[in-house]
Amino acid sequence: MPTATYPQQTRFALRDGITCRTGPADAILLDPPREAKLTGLDAGQLHALATLNQGPATVSELSAAAGGDDVAELMGRLADGGWLSVTVRDRGRDLYTLRPFGPPAPRPDAPLPWSATLSKFAVLHRDSEGFVLQHPRAWCDLRIHDPRLLALLDGLGAADVDLPIDVKSQFTDDLHWCGFLVPDADAEDRESTTRGGSLPELWFHRRSALGAHTLTHNHFDPTTEAKRRFPQLPARNASHPGDAIDLHVPDLSAKRAEDPTLTAVLEDRVSTRSFDDAHPITLDQLAELLYRTARSRGTRLSDRGEEFDSRPYPSCGSGYELELYPVVRKVGGLSPGMYHYDSFEHVLRPVVDADSPVVTEVSQPTSSTLPEGAEPQVLLVMAARAGRVMGTSEQAGYAAIREHVGVLMQTIYLAATAMGLGACAQTYPDTAPFATAAGVDEPEACAVGGMIIGSPARR
Known part of the structure; x- marks a missing residue:
């Protein structure tokens, strides 16, 4: 989840449920049953982690907390482990947020074709926080804050959406990266037919079993x-x-x-x-x-x-x-x-x-x-x-x-x-x-x- 690809206003945060404990030169990220130890941290990186512990922050704010030190290496380690959620913003307005369950998939090498379309397994629905896009095979959820983005869920065909072209391109690239947009709908149909399973069946299977979406028993036992x-x-x-x-x-x-x-x-x-x-x-x-x-x-x-x-x-x-x-x-x-x-x-x-x-x-x-x-x-x-x-x-x-x-x-x-x-x-x-x-x-x-x-x- 390279930070350089996102606008300067983008906010990063430790994703929901994560606890970060810092020591003199290291830190532990806890998300039971997962945990990760970050070693060899300098004072600036520890200050940046403390800032993340307090809530969302931009890269510039994290750098300032680190006393001007470069925090790119630390952010890369956090991103590679799937510990960060990313909120992309434009003109002071939240557009969308990526909320990972674990380590992200590699970014696709090939550019997204204009013929790309929404995956047949993607589900868009509204909850108490707004719109959320989910996929039973995705490594993250994508929460949509700005309803203008809804017109882009089937690719870049909706050119008249009132957003900067770089923001629209970033959004569709992220949709592809997360698995919501597929380059070839016919190929996805052939694959799902060969392997078996419809959207309700795959969704039901993934949501009612432990896995990337639900790593703990928190939603399977009485709460x-x-x-x-x-x-x-x-x-x-x-x-x-x-x-x-x-x-x-x-x-x-x-x-x-x-x-x-x-x-x-x-x-x-x-x-x-x-x-x-x-x-x-x-x-x-x-x-x-x-x-x-x-x-x-x-x-x-x-x-x-x-x-x-x-x-x-x-x-x-x-x-x-x-x-x-x-x-x-x-x-x-x-x-x-x-x-x-x-x-x-x-x-x-x-x-x-x-x-x-x-x-x-x-x-x-x-x-x-x-x-x-x-x-x-x-x-x-x-x-x-x-x-x-x-x-x-x-x-x-x-x-x-x-x-x-x-x-x-x-x-x-x-x-x-x-x-x-x-x-x-x-x-x-x-x-x-x-x-x-x-x-x-x-x-x-x-x-x-x-x-x-x-x-x-x-x-």
Whole structure:
């Protein structure tokens, strides 16, 4: 990040989260788990570091703090390590800021062609500080302070932007350096097609995993800020108003003795796509499956008043945000319709009658899973109450939800196999009709998966 390429008004600062501790002839830069030791520093360089510790400064201000000594070598060391953020200014006005996560990439040797375009993976959005440009593969974020620059995000084609040409050239060069502008959009398309992954998939993967963007667990574990923004919902979901349908409680002690072995159910587990409607699953079988896989085994309170649930499958932080909504077409002893499984009382409560159009819409995605557009005997819709996990997982909250869906799916698969039932995972629910049917806002309880359940067709 050579300082000489930037205008004299450019301000440099230690990037957010960095602590600089100085000694008689050295300094330590701390950004856990990263740290760097700067040795062989003279008095002028130490004064320059002290100035940076106080806030943003221009090169001339840093030189003045150093008693007129040249600070270029020190700035180069800081820049090469990715310790500096850079705010480019013009006529006393902030234009944009580069905020690195770590060491910057080498500057491209080839000049940026006029045909350069914004990367398909770049994301521009607004937050509390203004506009920020991000890229899941970039080594930095680029914060835009002056909205005039927005017209230059697709290259230098917008020549009528009221900014000096050297400022516009510097901005587009930095966009290229950071990875936001690509010389050849067709080449990027071919590469992403070959390697796989769309913008949402790559973005989701990078933002929910440790890496250059997130080197610490600060945004993956419970934090005061996360708990303020996402106060934890109660462990128990609000009950639907319909009359409860009591469910059979299986004798788990007997099941321990009667069930096939774990090895047997693991080896015998298959995805069942053909079912026997002449002999459908019964209410007692559905009750047993729900009890063995999704019932609440009890809650406990933490010292801070948070509720932790316990169910037969694991869940990050004991949040257990998943709720099951059986959509019933054919179950012996149970009327068709959509129900909610109350895991605390082990009962079903009616949600929507079978003749409601939204029930049909909720089940529609299964037509691509079952042969010849067959309808499931039961579809167990998994709905996530995100407020149970966002405060404990924060940036990885949605990733945790998706992982819990997989865990619950496997638990249902194995229990169904042990019971002689057929099961098939349904990974792409239609969230909008579910929210309408359940009477909830989508962010409040969105459909994230499902399981097709029934009696398997006889061979």
